[in-house]
Amino acid sequence: MTDGPINLHADFARVIDAALEALVAGGTLPAGLNRGAVTCEPPRDPAHGDLSTNAAMVLAKPAGTNPRALAALLVAELEKEPRVVSAEIAGPGFINLRLTDDAWRGELALIASAGADYGRSTMGGGKVVNIEYVSANPTGPMHMGHCRGAVVGDALADLLAYSGHKVIKEYYVNDAGAQVDVxxxxxxxxxxxALGHDVGAIPEGLYPGDYLVPVGQVLAAEFGDKYVDAPEADWLLLFRARAVAAMMDMIRTDLATLGIRHDLFSSEAELQASGKVDAAEAFLRAHDLIYDGVLEAPKGKTIEDWEAVELPLFRSTKFGDDQDRPIKKSNGAWTYFGADLAYHFQKAQNADALVDIWGADHAGTVKRIKAAVAALTSADGAAPKPFEVKLVQMVQLLRDGEPVKMSKRSGNFVTLSDVVDEVGKDVVRFTMLTRKPDAQMDFDFAKVVEASKDNPVFYVQYAHARICRNIAKGAAEGFAPSAENLELLGEEELALVKLAAQFPRMVEAAAVAREPHRIAFYLNDLASGFHSYYNLGNDRPEKRFIVAHDSALTAARLFLAAQIGQVVKNGLAVLGVEAAQEL
Known part of the structure; x- marks a missing residue:
């Protein structure tokens, strides 16, 4: 639950808890029951009431009674709460509550007093969550294949920080593999x-993009022709280090266009050079979690084209994987899994929980790395540290329904910076959160900037812009938002308050599920509610926000509009999106 200003849903969760305590004190409910599964949330059908609780449903069995009998006792306690108009038993034992209008008007005033902090929570308790996202190979500029994971990871980090966690935003620099030699x-x-040599066409297998031209020019200015004809061994490590550094500068700049800034960049090369991979192996061997063995022949391979080699194997089957996994190759080099295992061991030293954002093409490695983290964090008898992998599907780029051509600068992909330059940071960020990350997504340049209710980016931003426009229009006509006459707000206006009041619980639910897209979905629902009410004024002038002959009602409705705008703004801020003042 939240601390500080208590929102209505959190407050009524406490009311329900107090009612349960009263039953315990009265001897009709056993003490010590686990109430962790008790919920307080809006019913699926608003016609059933304002709030619903499953308390009787989940506590009846451990209490040795039936749900409806317990619900009847609980209803009697809940009806003592002054803000409850009625408490009714539904179905097998759910309890639906109807609240007074003043309860909702009080929530509207709370939004105004809390401002930018409305919805902020301390449920995370300061626990440290390491979120690793993007982690693209440092071989070129960011492209749209990285964009969705970057936005999902960054929005999740901001969501967890908003809900009371301490967050480490980390980028893992894969600078130890063959790709950086290329x-x-x-x-x-x-x-x-750069030194004037005719290099012809870039050989196949190398990176052809023009983004390496400035890197070559810098190297030429520094070293002259020293390495033109020198053996590769003389310059490979030097050029690799300089090129990786240049690419990381470019990547940081590209990410900044999306408002993304990581707290920590961890180098795979430095990890291996520091001996931490060896240390992880030694740790696991000491706990009998690595042994020397021979893998089974891959399916489809015959004895003639496969050679059995003894390798150090991690007992990943002990933690739910399909087979034990090698941490080294036959030449003694670390496998990707071996290096990743040590990297996660390093991350786990400084965090209470880990989250990785991966492309869906890495789905096959999820089991083994989860097994590794479970082994590394529980080998000494502790409970395994929570670790989740969120898989993100690729985005198909379209323009008016047709696939977008590749970027000339990159050589074979569309750069992130080109897309942001064309449609803007906020459009890109919000669009990437309009579908669940594991669902396929089309990004059509024409549709994401379309001024239409079918475009969720525009729809939500237009709600905030409309609110700003009405408040400005009211000011020009001598009206200002005021909480003095909120009793003038009726059922249709209070329906908007009920929607807005769901924001704090939505933040907590999204944080628990590690799903920032829930905030985008919620904002679309809130915007829809606002637009629907706003459109009533087209045919019913008395429903407009500004009613010229009634200053008290106008002030109350402008106050309502301002608080709906505040919630929209807060939700967009969690997603790293600025609220539009005008459109």
């Missing part, structure tokens, strides 16, 4: 080109 060779080509 990068170094590609940079060498551009280095020679």
């Amino acid at each position: 990068l170094a060779r590609s940079a060498h080509i551009r280095y020679c080109e």
